[in-house]
Amino acid sequence: MTSPPLAIQASDLTLTFGEGSSAVEILRGIDLAVQQGQTLALLGPSGSGKSSLMALLSGLERATSGKLHIAGADFAALNEDALAAARRGRIGIVLQAFHLLPTMTALENVMTPMELAGMADARPRAEAELVSVGLGHRLNHYPAQLSGGEQQRVAIARALAPRPALVFADEPTGNLDAATGAAVMDLLFARRAETGATLVVITHDPELARRCERVITLADGRVASDTAPFDTARA
Numbered sequence: 001m002t003s004p005p006l007a008i009q010a011s012d013l014t015l016t017f018g019e020g021s022s023a024v025e026i027l028r029g030i031d032l033a034v035q036q037g038q039t040l041a042l043l044g045p046s047g048s049g050k051s052s053l054m055a056l057l058s059g060l061e062r063a064t065s066g067k068l069h070i071a072g073a074d075f076a077a078l079n080e081d082a083l084a085a086a087r088r089g090r091i092g093i094v095l096q097a098f099h100l101l102p103t104m105t106a107l108e109n110v111m112t113p114m115e116l117a118g119m120a121d122a123r124p125r126a127e128a129e130l131v132s133v134g135l136g137h138r139l140n141h142y143p144a145q146l147s148g149g150e151q152q153r154v155a156i157a158r159a160l161a162p163r164p165a166l167v168f169a170d171e172p173t174g175n176l177d178a179a180t181g182a183a184v185m186d187l188l189f190a191r192r193a194e195t196g197a198t199l200v201v202i203t204h205d206p207e208l209a210r211r212c213e214r215v216i217t218l219a220d221g222r223v224a225s226d227t228a229p230f231d232t233a234r235a
Helices: 050-057 080-087 106-116 122-132 148-160 178-195
Strands: 006-017 024-035 039-043 065-070 091-095 166-170 198-202 214-219 222-227
Touching: 006 050, 006 198, 024 050, 024 198, 024 222, 039 050, 050 065, 050 166, 050 198, 091 148, 106 122, 106 148, 122 148, 148 178, 166 178, 178 198
Parallel strands: 039 198, 039 214, 091 166, 166 198
Antiparallel strands: 006 024, 006 065, 214 222
């Protein structure tokens, strides 16, 4: 049986800020291969390089050296403009701080990235995705009129509506209470399963990590462990 294609392929990936004696190594030779459709948790203490690795994998930051292919695109060979273009449609991002535009409705927040990418069906796609996350009755509400859990649902809809190959979630429940956070993660995993996207979750929560098929722990900018948890059936 043929293996699924690779969504992420990184080889000897490094990230260094500064030069000479003031240089700070953030990532120190990351090797990583992730199959399309896999769920992956990134664990590690603060400063271990989790968010920096996500920035490289999502094209928000350029690596200092190494090879990086994301969803068929050679990210290491692209300049900033080309990276921005490569992200569109390929990558969705859900962050702890929601980052919704306060002057736009939930529908407009989900539509805008698709419109910027030139998708002609942005409105019906946005409406359908908001219905899928249980917000069909909140299409015309502004972020300030929504609860924290509802705002994160809008952010999930915005990330998934373009049907990206990869979805990155960086501490997605950090601003939510435990019950709301659990419900939001149930939704994110369910929508990911329906769309077939690869999901990379950055978290400090070992319970959340155990929902993923694979758990990678970083320490001092390197991969310290790469394991499969015991109870992935709950994912």
